[in-house]
Amino acid sequence: MRTLFVPLILVATAMFAYAPYMIDQAAYESSMGLVSKIFYFHAPSGMVMLLSAVVCGVASALYLWRRNPMADHVAIAAAELTVLYGLIVLVTGPLWARKAWGIWWDWEARLTMSFVGWLIAVSYLFVRKYGGPGSDKLGAALAVFGTANVPFIYLSVNLWRTLHPKTSVVPTLPPLIRGPFWFSALALFLMYLLLLTARVHLERQRAALDALYLTDED
């Protein structure tokens, strides 16, 4: 990943520069007009958010039971990115909803679920920041529980209410929308990969620095 880092940054930059043009060229969705373009940011960010949450959960489980410090670095980096991509989802979603449903927010299954998931990720960061010593294990347990909770949140809110377009929308997209959509998804995923690598690297440097301080004091 280290040797690929710089070339990948260049690729990602080029993709982000080209994406607005591609989205502009994509077919208009008949009923939504310009607002339908939000979809190119919203849905891929949601996918990356979910992926990032899973990464955080798996890494936390590895840290909790295997004591692998690298897993902890990955977990905190993934949690921060879950919050970041979650924020994109939660900001672009209401903009779209205002036009599609006439309301900014609805306590509907997917919306509630994203909100709860985002809240759990934020509380993870909260624990890591203000928890003091031992907060790494505490956060790991929180992430493991949060991940185990996902199916239950999904099931309970789904039984409670449903209004959001189904996930089956994505495979059935018309070709003129499908191309730019997957392009945007790839660009956002690449950005995720780069940010994650950079953040893990930073966390590792910080741990190394802490270790150096400790040996110096002894």
Added chain:
Amino acid sequence: MFVKTALLVLKKDFAIEVRSREILYTTLLFALSCVLVFSIAFVKEGEPLLDAAAGILWIAVEFAGTLALGKTFERERYAETLRALLLAPAPRAAIYAGKMLGIVLLLSVAEVLLVPLVALLFHAPLLAHPALLVALLAAGTIGFAIVGTLFAAMLVRVRSRDVMLPILLYPMTVPVMIAGVRGTSALLQSPADVASAGMWIGLLASLDVVFLTIALWTFEPLMTE
């Protein structure tokens, strides 16, 4: 060994509580205050809003439960007795189980008081299906206590634990609350929607099993310094 240790921890907590009754009284009083505050929000022109009773009951249980969890572990921290407990040559998971049972017991007492009170004050036929209501409350309370006890235990060493507990606990117990509130309000309909209440009980029961497994599994590595 496991069951014996868990029951011993439960007995210890029970003995302390019987002497002072501090946590029981504060929890009950806090639950009552919750009901009062909610009555201001959910009663319009003397008539409670439809479905309000189910929500009020469960939120009162959740809030009072958070208070009780904080208090139980504050007591252990105060005298450094949690460390003594963890040093005991007993399976750690059993200590967790004992603590968890104590919280379930305490909240059950609170519910025995809360259910008739909410039924009375908000004109809700809560006692029309006692068996289903008991099953819902039991499954929900156990689910809440499983997550709550684990988080409260691991927050013992953390500085801002009293703020942190609700922040961690409320998003995590969202499925418990949805299932509890929806199940109860299904019972409050006329005629009662027994089928959906049964479905919510099933969801709660499966959640309890999964959460309990993870909690018993994580308690040991979490509590190891």
